[in-house]
Amino acid sequence: MSRLPMILSRSIRSSISHNQKLLPSLQHRFISQSSILYNSPFGKLTTDPNQQQPSPQQQESSQIQSTQKRPEIIKNEDGEIDISSITPENDEQLIEYHATEEIKNQKDSIEKLIHPLKIKLYNQVVRDHGFFKNDLIIKDEESKKLLKFHLTNEEISILEPSIYLQSFRIKLSMKKATIVNRFVRKMDLKTAINQLHFNSKKMSTELEKLLKTGLEKVRMLGYNENTIYIDKLWVGSDGKWKKRLDIKGRGRHGIIHHPYIHLKCVLKTEFTTKRLQWEKLQKSKLEKPKMYLNNDPLNLKVRPWYKW
Structure with missing residues (x-):
């Protein structure tokens, strides 16, 4: 047996002795090497061939079981409903x-x-x-x-149809977040998610999570996901910043503030893009011809009388 599994088994045993609640997380963390080999850096793009996928019959049975989890209403022999069996879930x-x-x-x-x-x-x-x-x-x-x-x-x-998104308690500064927001604002939703996925900044991962939730909402509402774009995107302070002591020389000290922010976003549909294009076309039709006159000052003195 190699040395690495021995270390892992010791850490698991010690964690069980201290706190039994950490067991599921540790088991999930120290999985066999097959799961590490088939994982992708971009998410769950590949699957483990050794893992068997559930059949469609098993999926249907799982869906039926999830619907049957709702507690049933109990009735007596006379057909009267037992009030104690009624809950907010089954009413x-x-x-x-x-x-x-x-x-x-x-x-x-x-x-x-x-x-x-x-x-x-x-x-x-x-x-x-x-x-x-x-x-x-x-x-x-x-x-x-x-x-x-x-x-x-x-x-x-x-x-006009729009989708409002918001997130809370992101440990970052507003200045760093605004740089990423300016890069993505007024961009299509799918292209924005792709650009943020390959961006190395910390803010890009948080914003990507927020936009992915917006993409799920778009699919749920039935809009065309290829025509959705980011209309507004802004950042604000989330309040209650953490403070830490900053020790300095000669008996002095300062306070380090750890900023927390929140993101808010508004997504618009193709109805808005078509309207804006139509308004731009109407404005160009009503424009008057431009007169390029020379407004430079004269190089001579203008007097109300003749020189002679």
């Missing part, structure tokens, strides 16, 4: 209530900010043109009247 009426309340709160929050008529007209314009076009003369379907429909930039940002 169907409570689950339905929370789902409907969540949808209702979302609608109420938008209607508090924007008039319902504006929301209806916005949806009508998007349905007709594929994206929102501002300052169009449209015909209302109910009143049959022609209306010039205008929305402010704030109202458009509320109505």
